[in-house]
Amino acid sequence: MVSIGEKPWVSVAELSDTYGQFVVEPLERGFGTTLGNSLRRVLLSSLYGAGITAVKIEGIAHSFSTIDGVVEDVLQILLNLKQVVIRSHSEQPKVITLKAKGKGEVTAADIEHDAEIEIINPDQKIATLDTSGKLEIEMIVKRGKGYVSAERNKSAHLAVGYIPTDSVYTPVLKVNLAIEEVRVGQEINYDRLVLSVWTNGSLKPDEAVSESAKILAGHIDLFQHLGQRVELLGGEGEHKGDVPEGVLDMSIEDLELSARSLNCLKNAGVKTVGELVANSEADLMQFKNFGSKSLDEVREKLAEYKLGLKGDEQA
Numbered sequence: 662m663v664s665i666g667e668k669p670w671v672s673v674a675e676l677s678d679t680y681g682q683f684v685v686e687p688l689e690r691g692f693g694t695t696l697g698n699s700l701r702r703v704l705l706s707s708l709y710g711a712g713i714t715a716v717k718i719e720g721i722a723h724s725f726s727t728i729d730g731v732v733e734d735v736l737q738i739l740l741n742l743k744q745v746v747i748r749s750h751s752e753q754p755k756v757i758t759l760k761a762k763g764k765g766e767v768t769a770a771d772i773e774h775d776a777e778i779e780i781i782n783p784d785q786k787i788a789t790l791d792t793s794g795k796l797e798i799e800m801i802v803k804r805g806k807g808y809v810s811a812e813r814n815k816s817a818h819l820a821v822g823y824i825p826t827d828s829v830y831t832p833v834l835k836v837n838l839a840i841e842e843v844r845v846g847q848e849i850n851y852d853r854l855v856l857s858v859w860t861n862g863s864l865k866p867d868e869a870v871s872e873s874a875k876i877l878a879g880h881i882d883l884f885q886h887l888g889q890r891v892e893l894l895g896g897e898g899e900h901k902g903d904v905p906e907g908v909l910d911m912s913i914e915d916l917e918l919s920a921r922s923l924n925c926l927k928n929a930g931v932k933t934v935g936e937l938v939a940n941s942e943a944d945l946m947q948f949k950n951f952g953s954k955s956l957d958e959v960r961e962k963l964a965e966y967k968l969g970l971k972g973d974e975q976a
Contacts, residue, residue, distance in 0.1 A: 667845055673867065679859060681866025686853040687845045693852030697838035700856065703873040704833045709947075710863055711749035711778075711804050712828035713742055714814045719797035724824050730794030738788050739826055742800065745769045746781035748863040749804050752952065759798040764791050778802060781862040799823075805830040805949055832864035876947075883939065883971075908966050909935035916962040922955040938963065941971040 667687055674682040685696065716739060721728065726735045733741070749755060757774040761767045767790060770783035788796055801823070807830060814825040836858050843853040858866040911934045913926055929948040931937050937959070945951055945959065963969055 674855075676865075676867060678865055679862050681858050681870070683856045683858070683867075683870060684853060685856070687843045687851040688854060690850050690852055693840040693854040697840065697854050697856060699877055700870065700873050701836045701838055703877050704836050704858060704869055705831065706807055707876050708832055708864065708869060708872055709804050709806055710830040710832040710861075711747040711802055712809075712830045713745065713747070713800045713826055714754075714803050714809070714828050715801040715819055715823040715825050716742060717799040717820070717823045719795075721824075722822070728794075728796065730791050731796060732789040732791070735824075738798075739824070741785065741787045742798075743827060743829065744782075745772070745785050745787075746861045746863050747802055748779040748781060749777060749802055750779075751777040752804065755802045757800050757802055759787070759796065759800070761788075761790060761794075761796045763794065765789075767796060772800075779863075803828070807831055832860050833858060833869055834861055835859040879941075879944065908968070909933065909938070913937055916959075918958060918962060919955075921950070922958050925949065925951040925955060926959075934963075934966070934968070937970075938968050939971055942973075945970070 669685060669688055672684045674684050676682075685693070688696070718728070718735060718738070721735055724735050724739055728735065728738075731738075755774070755778055757772050757778055759767070759772045761771055766786060767788045768783060769780050769785040769787060771787070772780055774780070790796060805828060809828045809830070811825040811827050814828060816825075819825065836856070838857070839855040841853040841855065842849050843851045845851050856870065858869055860866050860869055864872075913931060913934060913936075914923065916934065918926070925948050926937065929951075931940070942956060945956055960970065960973070
């Protein structure tokens with residue numbers, strides 16, 4: 662690889678609560694595309710956001726209903742609620758409420774919540790009431806990634822009367838990238854990466870890019886320590902003779918974890934013990950609904966096989 666005389670740097674060309682443009686230069690030819698595409702995929706798929714997962718409307722049993730004194734039917738109200746942008750500072754599900762009565766327009770500003778919840782777009786319309794109109798809604802808010810259908814949000818633990826809804830957690834709406842030629846000295850064989858990011862306001866564009874870079878770097882870091890991982894898998898390191906044959910290929914179900922911990926790992930795509938120990942504590946804590954109790958349980962089960970998570974001290 663040809664050495665770049667000038668160290669690559671990042672500049673912020675434009676930044677608001679919902680749009681940011683970032684320029685990285687100079688990069689070796691090809692690295693603009695490599696970095697840009699990688700960041701784009703992470704930005705659109707791997708960032709946590711908050712969304713409404715279930716709704717309970719007073720006097721309503723299903724989504725194909727109408728409410729006396731309310732112009733919109735229940736289905737339209739659910740669609741409007743889906744457009745409410747929420748920022749949650751809690752790892753646990755939260756319940757927010759809305760109560761309205763009398764003629765007028767009901768907006769997201771009418772939603773009641775505690776300090777751990779922020780409504781980013783309070784002007785979002787929810788319903789229109791006439792003089793006799795009355796609307797009482799309870800909503801469950803959770804943190805998650807990507808898109809989750811109403812079917813997946815349906816849960817045995819969902820209280821009677823709640824209607825599961827589609828949830829769009831992704832805070833990033835759109836990502837564009839452009840690769841331009843840039844001159845370094847007399848050479849023009851270098852890339853300039855222009856990354857444009859649009860968000861819904863629950864996460865600022867610079868925060869989104871920074872968080873995506875951390876996620877990407879964390880996964881690339883796995884390859885930096887590949888030699889250590891080969892020792893573990895190949896049995897040539899300190900674990901030789903200590904780890905029973907086949908343990909790393911075991912299903913995580915064989916660890917006899919609690920249903921909550923097991924489901925969290927499965928939903929995150931972890932299937933075997935080998936895949937589990939390739940994750941660090943920080944990696945696991947990013948999994949949806951995976952908390953400190955689950956972490957302690959996983960460590961305890963791995964210790965029975967003289968194994969630990971990535972970065973843990975081994976006995």
